[in-house]
Each structure stands twice: as C-alpha cells, then as structure tokens.
Amino acid sequence: MADTDILTTLKILIIGESGVGKSSLMLRFTDDVFDPGLSATIGVDFKVKVLTVDGNRAKLAIWDTAGSERFRTLTPSYYRGAQGAILVYDVTNRTSFQKLDLWLNELETYSTKSNIVKMLVGNKIDKEARVVTREEGVKYARKHSMLFIEASAKTRDGVQCAFEELVEKIIQTPGLWETDQRSELRLSDGAPTQQGGQCGGYCVI
Amino acid sequence: MASGEEDQDVFEITDFTTASDWERFIARIEEIFHEWKLPTLQQECPLKREELTNGKWEEACEDVMFANFRFLMTRYYLKRDVEPEIKNDELEDQVEEVLSSAIEDIISRENDFPARAHCLVRWFGLRDFIVLCPTVGNDIIASENRAKILLSSLCIAINNTNSHVPVFIQLSQRSRRFFLGICEGGGIRTNFEMVHLNKVPQHCNHLAGLLSVFKGKLSCPLQLIPPVDVTIRFTYALHEWSPYSWPQSPPDISDITEDITPSLLGKLPFGALEDPIVELLLFTTWPCLSEDIVVDNDIHSDLDLTQAPAWAVKVRTKDEPACLLGEFLEEFVALCHRKESQQQLLGKLPGEEFDDSNEISQALNKLARPHPIPVTLPNLSAVVSKARPNLHKKSEVSLIDDSLLDKILIFLFPNSVSTLTGDQGSEKNDDFQNCVEEKEMLPAELDDHIRSFKSAPPDSLTWRLALAMCQVNHSYGGIAAVAHLWHEFVLEMRYRWENNFTLPCLEWGAPNLAYCLLHQKLQMLNCCIQRKIAREWQRNQQSFPSTASGSAISLSPQKTEQMNSESEDEEEFFECEDGNENSEIESSMDIDSSPSSEVSVNKKMQLQPEGRLRQCGSLTLLLLDEPLYIPVTQEPAPMTEDILEEHAEVLVQLGTNPEGAALRARMQSACLTSDMEAFKAANPGACLEDFVRWYSPRDWIEEEVYEEGTNTTRIEGHLSPRMQVSGNMWQEAWDNSRPVPARRQKRLFDDTKEAEKILHFLASLKPAMVVHHLLPMVIHAAILLLVDHIPEGPRSLSHTLEQIAAKAARVIRSSEHKYEEILKLICQAEANVACAQSLMSKFCQTESKMKSGSGESGLPQQAEKKKSTKLKQLGTSDETDDDGVWEFVLNILEQPEVDVPGAGKGKLGKLLRRLFAEAQMSTHLEGDEKLEFSGGKHHHYPMIPEFPPPVGREFILRTKTPRPASYSNHSPQRMYCVLSPNEFRLGGAFSEDTTFQ
Numbered sequence A: 001m002a003d004t005d006i007l008t009t010l011k012i013l014i015i016g017e018s019g020v021g022k023s024s025l026m027l028r029f030t031d032d033v034f035d036p037g038l039s040a041t042i043g044v045d046f047k048v049k050v051l052t053v054d055g056n057r058a059k060l061a062i063w064d065t066a067g068s069e070r071f072r073t074l075t076p077s078y079y080r081g082a083q084g085a086i087l088v089y090d091v092t093n094r095t096s097f098q099k100l101d102l103w104l105n106e107l108e109t110y111s112t113k114s115n116i117v118k119m120l121v122g123n124k125i126d127k128e129a130r131v132v133t134r135e136e137g138v139k140y141a142r143k144h145s146m147l148f149i150e151a152s153a154k155t156r157d158g159v160q161c162a163f164e165e166l167v168e169k170i171i172q173t174p175g176l177w178e179t180d181q182r183s184e185l186r187l188s189d190g191a192p193t194q195q196g197g198q199c200g201g202y203c204v205i
Numbered sequence B: 001m002a003s004g005e006e007d008q009d010v011f012e013i014t015d016f017t018t019a020s021d022w023e024r025f026i027a028r029i030e031e032i033f034h035e036w037k038l039p040t041l042q043q044e045c046p047l048k049r050e051e052l053t054n055g056k057w058e059e060a061c062e063d064v065m066f067a068n069f070r071f072l073m074t075r076y077y078l079k080r081d082v083e084p085e086i087k088n089d090e091l092e093d094q095v096e097e098v099l100s101s102a103i104e105d106i107i108s109r110e111n112d113f114p115a116r117a118h119c120l121v122r123w124f125g126l127r128d129f130i131v132l133c134p135t136v137g138n139d140i141i142a143s144e145n146r147a148k149i150l151l152s153s154l155c156i157a158i159n160n161t162n163s164h165v166p167v168f169i170q171l172s173q174r175s176r177r178f179f180l181g182i183c184e185g186g187g188i189r190t191n192f193e194m195v196h197l198n199k200v201p202q203h204c205n206h207l208a209g210l211l212s213v214f215k216g217k218l219s220c221p222l223q224l225i226p227p228v229d230v231t232i233r234f235t236y237a238l239h240e241w242s243p244y245s246w247p248q249s250p251p252d253i254s255d256i257t258e259d260i261t262p263s264l265l266g267k268l269p270f271g272a273l274e275d276p277i278v279e280l281l282l283f284t285t286w287p288c289l290s291e292d293i294v295v296d297n298d299i300h301s302d303l304d305l306t307q308a309p310a311w312a313v314k315v316r317t318k319d320e321p322a323c324l325l326g327e328f329l330e331e332f333v334a335l336c337h338r339k340e341s342q343q344q345l346l347g348k349l350p351g352e353e354f355d356d357s358n359e360i361s362q363a364l365n366k367l368a369r370p371h372p373i374p375v376t377l378p379n380l381s382a383v384v385s386k387a388r389p390n391l392h393k394k395s396e397v398s399l400i401d402d403s404l405l406d407k408i409l410i411f412l413f414p415n416s417v418s419t420l421t422g423d424q425g426s427e428k429n430d431d432f433q434n435c436v437e438e439k440e441m442l443p444a445e446l447d448d449h450i451r452s453f454k455s456a457p458p459d460s461l462t463w464r465l466a467l468a469m470c471q472v473n474h475s476y477g478g479i480a481a482v483a484h485l486w487h488e489f490v491l492e493m494r495y496r497w498e499n500n501f502t503l504p505c506l507e508w509g510a511p512n513l514a515y516c517l518l519h520q521k522l523q524m525l526n527c528c529i530q531r532k533i534a535r536e537w538q539r540n541q542q543s544f545p546s547t548a549s550g551s552a553i554s555l556s557p558q559k560t561e562q563m564n565s566e567s568e569d570e571e572e573f574f575e576c577e578d579g580n581e582n583s584e585i586e587s588s589m590d591i592d593s594s595p596s597s598e599v600s601v602n603k604k605m606q607l608q609p610e611g612r613l614r615q616c617g618s619l620t621l622l623l624l625d626e627p628l629y630i631p632v633t634q635e636p637a638p639m640t641e642d643i644l645e646e647h648a649e650v651l652v653q654l655g656t657n658p659e660g661a662a663l664r665a666r667m668q669s670a671c672l673t674s675d676m677e678a679f680k681a682a683n684p685g686a687c688l689e690d691f692v693r694w695y696s697p698r699d700w701i702e703e704e705v706y707e708e709g710t711n712t713t714r715i716e717g718h719l720s721p722r723m724q725v726s727g728n729m730w731q732e733a734w735d736n737s738r739p740v741p742a743r744r745q746k747r748l749f750d751d752t753k754e755a756e757k758i759l760h761f762l763a764s765l766k767p768a769m770v771v772h773h774l775l776p777m778v779i780h781a782a783i784l785l786l787v788d789h790i791p792e793g794p795r796s797l798s799h800t801l802e803q804i805a806a807k808a809a810r811v812i813r814s815s816e817h818k819y820e821e822i823l824k825l826i827c828q829a830e831a832n833v834a835c836a837q838s839l840m841s842k843f844c845q846t847e848s849k850m851k852s853g854s855g856e857s858g859l860p861q862q863a864e865k866k867k868s869t870k871l872k873q874l875g876t877s878d879e880t881d882d883d884g885v886w887e888f889v890l891n892i893l894e895q896p897e898v899d900v901p902g903a904g905k906g907k908l909g910k911l912l913r914r915l916f917a918e919a920q921m922s923t924h925l926e927g928d929e930k931l932e933f934s935g936g937k938h939h940h941y942p943m944i945p946e947f948p949p950p951v952g953r954e955f956i957l958r959t960k961t962p963r964p965a966s967y968s969n970h971s972p973q974r975m976y977c978v979l980s981p982n983e984f985r986l987g988g989a990f991s992e993d994t995t996f997q
C-alpha cells in the first residue's frame, strides 16, 4: 500500500443532526462494522480510508462532526478545505430532514471551496417506522444540486456506494482537487498589441 | 551518420542509397506538402473585405535539411470558417484545372493594406503561402546561384505534388525581408520577384515612374495595354506632442510630506508618469483609381491628402511606460526577497525588552486619560516615540520622521485621536462598518473574484496598514522605513493589549477565516483585548459588589470601544464574559438575590444554584420537580486558521483506532465538561438525563407506556441506547464534573496566552515577511483602484480586470505567492488607462482650441482640462457631447487601425489636421511665434506646410494581361511598391500562361 500511487487526498465532511447515524455511517464505511454502543460524538472525529474509483486511488480523510447544537460553534472550523460533504438525515425522523436547510447554510458559510460536492444520505432505511419518503429526499437533493442515496449503516445498504459516488464526482470536478494551477491568463484580443506575432507589415517603418 | 542509417534500410521500397542531397531535399519537401494535404486543396470562395486582417491565421512548421543546412518551412494560412464549397457538378471534369487561390488574391481589391499581417500578405494579398528560410543562427542565402537552386527545387516539388500554394524563399538578412517565390496551378505560373534598395531612385519617386517600371516588366505583347488599376496610401507620422502637456503630472512626493492626509495615505497613486503615446500614424488612402485619372509625376501631383477619400489612424504606445501604481507595487513586492531582520535595519530595539516598555505605558496612560480641560496634547505616537529615547537611528534618511509617523499612526488608529481631541470616537468604526458593505455595482464575475480575495475588508486596520507600508516604502526610505513603521505598529499593539484599548477598524467577533492570516491575528488580538477588558471589569465588579447589581446594562460590543475610549468611569462599562446573550444578563444577575422560596427548597441539597441563564422551556428536573435552567456557559475559544490547522493536525495525529478516537473525544471534551459543570451549578440535584434533555435532546427517548392497573397511558422517558452504554464518554464526563459556574471555571480561552503568542508572532516577523503578509491587501487595493478607472479606460478593461482578479484570487490563496505576473498585468492595465487618458486629452485640447478660435491663447488651458475630465467621467455613456471623440479614442485603443469617418473633411479629420498643424508649427517656430500660433492663426504662416512629408508612400498596381504571348490567356499581374525615406521596395507578382506560351 505505497502512498505513491495515490492520486490525491480528499477531505470529506459528514454533517447532520445528532443521532441520524453519521458516526455509524463512517464506521460502516471504514471498518465495515456497526456498533450500537457508539458514543455521541464529541467535537469531531476522524478516519482515513483509501478508495479506488475508476482506477484512481484516492485517500479519504473523513471528518465526522457532532450534530448537537452545542458543538456547532466548534465544528464548522473544520469544514475548511473539504472537497466533499455528506449531509445525513434519518428517514424515521422528520425533524432531521427539516433541519437540512440549516446544515446546507452552515456549509455554505464555512466551507472554503465554492464548488464543494454535496451528497444527501437518507439513513436508517432498515427501520420500519419510515416517515420521510424517498421521493422527498430526491426532490430536496435535486433542488439543491446534490447527489442522493438512501442507506443503512446497520445493514450496510448504500454505504459504500455513497462514498464512491461522491469521490467519483469530486474527481470529475475540475479545479476542486488538483493542486496545479493550469488556466493561463490571456489578455483580451482587443488590447492593442504592437507586433501581432507576425512580422508586422510596412506600417511599423 | 544519415547515410549509415540509410544503408541498412534495405526494406525501404524507395532506394535512397544513391540519392543526392538535392534529391533528398526535394523528396522531403514533397513529403511535407503531402502531410499538409496541399495537393488535394480545393478551391475556396473569394476573400471577403478585410478578411486578411480580421480572420484567424494559423501556422504550420517543419524542418527541412539540404545536406547539413537546416531550413525551416512554415505555412501561413487563413483559417476560414466557410468550408471550401466544392461545386462538384461543374468541376468534375476539370479537376486538374483548379486555380490557385493566389491568382485570385493578387488582384482582389478587398484586402489592401491589412492593418496587421505578415509582410507577404501585405505585399501580395495572399491567404495561404509557404516560406522556406534558413533556421536562425544558420547562414543566410546570399548568392543568386543558391537562390536559383532552391527555387528550381521548389518548382520540381510543386509540379510533382500538384500543389497550388505559393512558396517563397527568404534571401539575405532576415531584417531585409527579401523574398522570391513561385506558384503554379490551373495553367498559370506566377513568379514573385522583388527589388529592395535603401534609397528611392529618382525616376521611381512618383506614380508615373512606377507605372512605367510595371509596364516594362509586363512587356505586354498587345498594342493596347489594359489600364492599370492603382491603389495608393500615404502615411504621415506625428510624434511631436509638446503643444499638449502630458496631463498626468507626477505628484511630487516630497511636497505631500507637508500635508500628508489620511485620505492620501489610504490610497494608492495611479497614472503614467510619462506620456504613453509615442506616435500617431495617419493613413490616407485612394483606393482603386484608374491610372489615367490620377496624375503624379516629378512635376505635379494630384495626391492632396486632405482630399483622400479614406483616412485611418493608428497609435503607437510605449511598451512599458513608467506608471505610479505599477512602480509602487513593484517596489513593495521587491521587498519580499530581502533578507534583513528588523534588528539589522533598526539597530537595537528597545521594544523587545519589556521592562522598559513600562515607561512607555506610563506615558501613554497619562495620555489616554482624558483631561478635565481639553488641551491640545502631543498626540499618541509622538509620546510613544519620545518615550523610547534609545531607538537607534541607523541613518537619518531611512527612518520616518516623527511628525510623519504621527500622521501615519493617526491614520491607522483614528480612535486614539478622538480620545485626545474629544471627537466622537465611534464614528470611525461606524464608517468602517458601512464602507464594508458599500461598493458600487461591479460586473458580477469581477465582483465574485474580488470577493474571494483572501485579504481584508477595504479600509480595515489591516488594509490601512498595508497601504501605509506601501507609501512609506516608496516615499520615505524603503525597507528601513517599513521596518520602522512595523516596529511602531507592534509597539502600539502591545500598548493596546496592556492598556485595554481595542483595535479600531476591525469587525468584531472571532477571526473571519475568509480573510488573510494577518487580519485574523489582529481580530484575534482584539478578541483577547475584549475578554481582558471584560475579565478585569468583572474583577472590579466583585470587589465593589454594591455598584454592580444596579448598573447591569446590556451593551452591544460595538459600544464597548466607545465607552472604553471615552470615559474614565470604567465601572459603567459592562460586558459579561459568560453571557452568550447579553440581554439575558439580568436574569443571571438576579441569582444572588434569588427569592427565598427557592432557597428553602434547595436547602436539601446544601447548594445554592449559580450561573443560571434562563429556564429551558417548561422542562423540570426529573428527580426534583424543579424548573430546568440553562446555565451561563463559556464561549468556545476563537481560532485563527493556523491554530485551527494545528488543532486539526493534532487530532489527525491521534490516529484512527478506537483509542485514538477516545483520546480525541477526551481532548475535545473540555467544552462539554465546562458545560456540565455550569449545568450542575445552575441545577443542583440534576442528573445526566436532565443534562441530555437540554444538551442532546435526541438522546432522550420518550415512549407511551400503557399501564395495566389504571388502564391509562403514561409518557415514560429514558436515555438512548448509546447514552446508556456503561462507561461511555458522556457518563464518564458527567461523573467527573463538579458543580462550578462558568465564571469560576478555568478559562477555556486563555486570552493572555493567546495575546502574547500573537504579539510575539508580530514582533518576530522580518520586514520581508511583513510585506508578504500585507501584499494581499495591496493587490486587492490596486485592483479596486483599476476598477474605479473602468469608465476612463479602454472597453476591454473590465474584462481584463476580471481575468487579473481571477488570477490574483488564486495567487493570494496559493502558498507560493507568485505576484510578479499579477504585477505585470496590473501595470499593463494601468498603462492602457493612461493611453486612453492621454489621447483623450490631446483631442480635447485641440478641440477646445478650435472652438475658442483666435485670441486668448494662454487661458483655455484650464477650460480644456475641465472639459477633458468631464468627458472622461462621462466615459462610455452615449450622451456625451464629445461628438464621437471618446468613441474614436476607444476604437484606437482597441483596433489596430481605425477609420476616420468623413476622412479629412469630417470633424475628427479636422481635429487631426489641427494636431498635425500644431506639431508642424511647434517644430518650425520659436518661442513667441508658437504662442501666437496656438491662438489659432496658423494661416499666418503659409510657408509652413500643414503636414510633414509622408513617412511612407505605398502603391499597388494591378492589371490582367496575356503573357507571355499575345495569344496567351489573360493572367493577373500585380506590383506593390513602398517608398519611404530609407527604403524602396518593389514586390511583383507576374503571372503567365503555361499552356499557350
């Protein structure tokens, strides 16, 4: 597992209301386990996983944040520089869905990359008491130009896929992750240039 | 070496082993012709008007060797949108008869004198041609013999491949631009020939002479030669501008020193120091005359330029005129590479040893305390500098003198002035808040880029500091002055920290990570100062509890500054460190005198509730049936991006295993613990469930429970499973926390430590680093300044700025600050604006002279200036009364050549004539005469011609004649001639029929 063949390191955020299953999703993705005894997150937590998408190996630094109100003054500081954000809600809890606006707003305010890729995840689809329909999720995601998937950290449904899709999209977004600065500046053609590259004719006697 | 290779190449079908260099040369050329698909080129439609100028040219390039002599073969061709329309039906049977487009081009009248083109295009009107020339550094082709060999080789290649594109060889030195060429196709061969001399031969110095050369060359077998079609252009140059003073007289910096005002300090200078306009060229053209209607011989000429049907203008500008803004920026950026430390530049710095800074503080203390009678006091900085007698001055000149330093410091810290003069201190801050918002409408894209600059808000402290540094560097002693001012600034920072003066012109609150690091640091320092003020106030409060309860008033943070700087009665000032909503303070203050009824209930717990903020809805404690109170809590520590980075780094270092995660949680639980302790203090007898209901309500699960006995349902709550797991982090934290109100807790944010860290950071910056930290603001300010000049600049300026801003936004954010390129672009934009201004003022001055007619010559100067500025202000809007002058100026800046509507008879034409006439006068007349002339009486000097002699005369002669024999087909003939004081060139394209010879 040499680091040399890694294309890029990507910073991924997981945000959303407390208890929607952010930490559980991360744990399922990184360690493929589900631990019902996981503590409510304090501040932020962090995990790393290397993912291969379309033959590109990307190292993911995943930042899991606490959802409780009281930590909200602290956690946004860690949004800086993230290329992707996973917004999680709980399909069995309408409030967590209704609060998405707030989280989007938060992201808008604190993320430093304007073209950060956002993915909406409706979690806990294994539970029976679903109150937010898939269609509602789709609609919300479309309205805010996000990727969308429903998942369950418990049964692992959709989890791997969510991360893969997100990373693929990030890699396809130009300027989001490359470190080199390519775009060259050309002054407008209208600007007066004395010698137009060609051996200027008689007029420059 | 080459032959060795070929010897082994036995499998090649073509056997080159016996080929000569010459054969290989031709083969290579043919190969390239095929590569470029010349043999299959289809006939294209005729050129449209000006297409050679406006179309898109492309080039293809290949190496060709002749023995070991290297040539470069380049094809220049016009990329045409219209695909060659192949009239299949008609051409089917005569495919081999495809005419070369060159045949059409050389007699086309649509593209004479293209404004910008390869010289061969200008001479022969070609849209597609190939040039073979020795590579740079190689020998030149000088001998006629060699030229012949090359031409005949090309001829063979052309015939072998059936290529119709003209091919030229360049002879002699490159600078002579001497070409010979050949073109074949469709039964016509065209030879391109050339004559080039340094002097115009006497008999060729007019149209008549040139016509006879042309006709002689054609040696037309016909009795009656068809009339030759003539196009003529004369060029006049104007580079005498002395009648028009360059309007941008450079500000004399040494003058400013006297009354350097804050507004001057807060601005970067703008404009060119020298006239960026070098010369104006006037082209007068007579298109397509028949030879017999124009007389131009050694005795008489009909060619009066004022009567020419077409006029056009072109302006030549200085490549890099000296410009003020550019100069300022360049000098500032240059400091980035300096290695000197503060110490080296200033000698021993007393500020470093803090024991003697005490002395300063005392002096300042005296100052800051308002005096009972308002007296004019020496200002802050004067005292500061006097209080430091042992500041070594390395060289007198390199350091800023005291009075100037005062002005700069007042500019940077406007509120310290108001302390002394009794002004409303808050005014500046209010201004500042306003001006952050206000910025007129910018093009959206540009605005976006500018917004994304990681710099500081315009007019903020950081911004002012950057501009002041730039000024100081340019005008008052370079890097040493920068070091000096920085030193003063750092001392001021320390003084403000120690004496509880907040920093002016900064937004309040935690550092805004969208701004540059330096700005964040200053914001952070401000946070520290505020916290310190609050802390000390509270300490006072506790020592005089009686005064406290009565005067609990809520203040917005903005007011603190004012209060603090204005009044000495600091007791009146209030800010609650603990409060996150000041309006709630009263309730927290009430606690000391809480109603006795509550006290009696609490007696069981032996605890007085402390630090309550407000009730949490209608919740009650689970065990006591008491209202649940939200406690006053500590605010989390503000962070600058570098601290944040460090924190993140530490968290990452802990690794991703469960132990790491646990440690990470513990590290971050300070805030949780603090909140728990405050909660316990506010709610004696509360349990974790109570805390969770406030803090993480989703972890409190309520369920309906059906009770068998009473047959009713009852709501029963319990902690979520994850909170119930024994020994989880929350449980552990709860068990370990004692009831302590926020006010008595250990500070989460150690303002003293943070402030010292920042002050140390500031003090240890080398001047180069200081500049480095300030550059984002300087670049930002420069771009805003350019934006202000959009109305007076070329039309493309707004678009150019967009690109500069986009690039700047990237450079400012990137770690390696490559400002050089941005700088260049800014200089260029500034120069472009200066060009527009210069041209405009020249035209306007002339115009007003013409309007004012004769008489008072000295006075109009003022009026003209007014007019020209007015016009500039009106800018691009159409309602100007400049009759298209501004429009014309913009076109000149934008296009390589601009037509003058109405030629010499139009309004602009008259303006131009006047410009030339004045220049003529100015070169021919002396002193008094000049003055008289500028009054508009030029007709008094008839001996001075209105125009100088032309700097160039061009003639294009065209016709169609049968060549070489009288029974040959008519084929196009062309001769281009240019006559100038030191050049005489004839370029002929003579065609002949190859079928009927």
Ligand SMILES: Nc1nc2c(ncn2[C@@H]2O[C@H](COP(=O)(O)OP(=O)(O)OP(=O)(O)O)[C@@H](O)[C@H]2O)c(=O)[nH]1
Binding pocket: A016, A017, A018, A019, A020, A021, A022, A023, A024, A025, A035, A036, A037, A038, A039, A040, A041, A042, A065, A066, A067, A068, A123, A124, A125, A126, A127, A151, A152, A153, A154, A155, B721, B722
């Ligand atoms: N049935 C079911 N339960 C889940 C699922 N994901 C998470 N949970 C449970 O939901 C609760 C909260 O999960 P966490 O992952 O801790 O939630 P979180 O979003 O990280 O919460 P905070 O850290 O407080 O922001 C836990 O009890 C999990 O066991 C899921 O997909 N299905």
Ligand SMILES: [Mg+2]
Binding pocket: A022, A023, A024, A039, A040, A041, A064, A065, A066, A067
């Ligand atoms: Mg969590």
